[in-house]
Amino acid sequence: MKKIFSSLILSLACTCAIAANAPELYIVPQPQSVTMAKGSFKVKGANFNYDTSLSQQTVLAVGKLAQDLYICTGRANSIASAVGVSADTPIAKLKGFFFLKDSSLPAEAYTIEVGPKAAKVCAGDHNGMIYALATLRQMMPEAIFADKTNDEVSWTIPCCTIKDKPYFAYRGIQLDCARHFFTVEQVKRYLDIAALYKINRFHWHLTEDQGWRIEIKKYPRLTEVGAFREGTQIGTDRSTSDHKRYGGYYTQEQIREVVDYAAGLGITVIPELDLPGHMLAAMASYPWLGCTGGPYQVWHRWGISDQVLCIGKEETFKFLEDVLDEICELFPSEYIHIGGDECPKKMWQQCPACQARIAQLGLKDGDGVTKEQRLQNYVTARMQNYLTGKGRKIIGWDEILEGELAMGATVMSWRGTKAGIKASAMGYDVIMTPTDCCYLDYKQGQRPEDLSGASYPRKVDYNAKKLYTFDFFESMTPEAQKHILGVQGNMWTEYIEAESDLYYMLMPRLQALSEVDWCGPECLDYGRFEASMQKKQFRILDVLGYNYRKYLAE
Ligand code: ACM
Numbered sequence: 001m002k003k004i005f006s007s008l009i010l011s012l013a014c015t016c017a018i019a020a021n022a023p024e025l026y027i028v029p030q031p032q033s034v035t036m037a038k039g040s041f042k043v044k045g046a047n048f049n050y051d052t053s054l055s056q057q058t059v060l061a062v063g064k065l066a067q068d069l070y071i072c073t074g075r076a077n078s079i080a081s082a083v084g085v086s087a088d089t090p091i092a093k094l095k096g097f098f099f100l101k102d103s104s105l106p107a108e109a110y111t112i113e114v115g116p117k118a119a120k121v122c123a124g125d126h127n128g129m130i131y132a133l134a135t136l137r138q139m140m141p142e143a144i145f146a147d148k149t150n151d152e153v154s155w156t157i158p159c160c161t162i163k164d165k166p167y168f169a170y171r172g173i174q175l176d177c178a179r180h181f182f183t184v185e186q187v188k189r190y191l192d193i194a195a196l197y198k199i200n201r202f203h204w205h206l207t208e209d210q211g212w213r214i215e216i217k218k219y220p221r222l223t224e225v226g227a228f229r230e231g232t233q234i235g236t237d238r239s240t241s242d243h244k245r246y247g248g249y250y251t252q253e254q255i256r257e258v259v260d261y262a263a264g265l266g267i268t269v270i271p272e273l274d275l276p277g278h279m280l281a282a283m284a285s286y287p288w289l290g291c292t293g294g295p296y297q298v299w300h301r302w303g304i305s306d307q308v309l310c311i312g313k314e315e316t317f318k319f320l321e322d323v324l325d326e327i328c329e330l331f332p333s334e335y336i337h338i339g340g341d342e343c344p345k346k347m348w349q350q351c352p353a354c355q356a357r358i359a360q361l362g363l364k365d366g367d368g369v370t371k372e373q374r375l376q377n378y379v380t381a382r383m384q385n386y387l388t389g390k391g392r393k394i395i396g397w398d399e400i401l402e403g404e405l406a407m408g409a410t411v412m413s414w415r416g417t418k419a420g421i422k423a424s425a426m427g428y429d430v431i432m433t434p435t436d437c438c439y440l441d442y443k444q445g446q447r448p449e450d451l452s453g454a455s456y457p458r459k460v461d462y463n464a465k466k467l468y469t470f471d472f473f474e475s476m477t478p479e480a481q482k483h484i485l486g487v488q489g490n491m492w493t494e495y496i497e498a499e500s501d502l503y504y505m506l507m508p509r510l511q512a513l514s515e516v517d518w519c520g521p522e523c524l525d526y527g528r529f530e531a532s533m534q535k536k537q538f539r540i541l542d543v544l545g546y547n548y549r550k551y552l553a554e
């Protein structure tokens with residue numbers, strides 16, 4: 001009886017299949033299954049062999065590891081196509097690295113088998129191989145992250161078998177490039193570190209009251225006028241301005257460059273066109289977009305503006321559809337984020353055109369929903385219809401759930417998890433990004449370095465441990481849980497301007513997020529995560545030269 005019971009426990013433990021000795025590798029996110037074996041494989045000078053059925057993009061990523069090994073070990077790794085070898089070939093017959101296609105593996109999954117003479121790495125798609133490469137890098141001495149030769153370390157990886165796949169399909173990180181602008185090179189670096197931790201969605205916040213950051217050919221004033229503000233509030237005082245011109249934008253060519261670069265890293269870029277609020281920069285460029293006709297100014301201060309798009313005018317919709325046409329050309333993503341957050345209704349209450357639209361649509365107050373709120377539902381529905389016609393799906397902040405929302409929309413739950421729990425029970429897909437732990441602009445603690453200006457001033461103690469241990473599924477039924485696509489970290493940048501501050505705010509919360517998304521709730525283990533961070537990951541960040549927070553908790 002005792003024996004049966006213990007084997008039952010074993011099989012339950014194996015549903016997340018993390019072997020007891022797995023932390024020895026200190027990989028983040030922790031792979032699903034790791035089995036250690038005796039011995040090690042010498043990677044210095046090892047041949048690289050790749051399956052010719054891998055995509056060119058995948059082979060490039062494999063080649064990048066060979067190149068980095070050459071730089072770091074001082075010995076070249078030759079690269080050749082793998083002839084007469086498949087994912088089924090026993091490792092005992094192999095010598096060197098083999099990167100092989102295994103179409104039987106699910107999306108984003110990979111396996112790594114390391115023996116004394118070979119490492120066999122298999123994946124069914126580009127992302128799977130990208131994650132295998134990230135894992136391999138983390139298995140190597142951290143000197144692999146330096147771009148110089150290091151003769152002092154042992155260039156080997158331990159013999160083991162890893163079988164891995166993600167829990168959540170959507171593993172997201174956001175960056176607000178509107179409040180403060182980050183260059184293409186800076187955005188690429190942000191993506192690089194996200195990719196090392198197997199993040200696969202980049203939510204790019206490109207439009208705001210304080211700046212419009214994406215070139216739209218049909219509306220050149222969006223970047224001529226909307227991309228620049230004539231000042232920024234000083235510190236937290238919203239009545240001030242430094243009167244210094246500030247701004248920048250991405251040309252369409254640069255946007256394509258970022259989208260391609262991200263794809264190489266296994267990351268899909270999801271653009272956000274935040275509407276109908278947060279549109280002052282567009283309204284400063286084209287004042288007819290507002291209820292009063294302006295004039296408007298690209299905002300100097302943070303907060304929520306009463307000035308929002310006029311929904312009474314058909315020209316507003318023509319504008320939005322034209323902009324979405326260009327956005328869809330630039331971003332192949334299945335999802336387009338249409339914002340929907342923080343849209344005050346004051347102007348609509350006063351605007352004859354908006355009120356005429358409300359009357360024409362027969363919208364009424366009732367069931368705790370105002371007619372102006374229903375007008376916002378109308379905007380969401382029109383945008384959703386338009387994008388559905390272009391083969392896309394919408395994501396919106398959780399305000400889109402107030403009133404009525406058509407099925408097929410995905411709700412980004414930011415004001416806590418309540419909206420996400422409600423939406424998932426109603427059958428909507430949900431991305432969890434509650435302020436309670438996923439707002440990466442909130443301070444991580446009260447240490448002197450946390451208390452610098454580079455973070456949201458009033459919020460403290462939003463540390464990596466809090467994110468790691470947060471219950472995203474509170475009282476959710478298993479059926480509702482199936483609608484949770486994943487968890488996302490949001491990096492709003494009102495108080496973040498310098499790139500080094502960005503990384504201090506990002507890490508180590510990025511690593512905690514990566515385990516939340518990759519491992520899923522049953523396989524999280526804070527003690528194991530802490531050990532992986534202390535024993536390996538912080539050292540990797542040191543070699544990479546990042547400014548990061550050295551503490552996971554207080
Ligand atoms: C938000 O933080 N306004 C989505």
Ligand code: ZN
Pocket residue numbers: 290291309310311312313347348351352353354
């Ligand atoms: Zn109006």
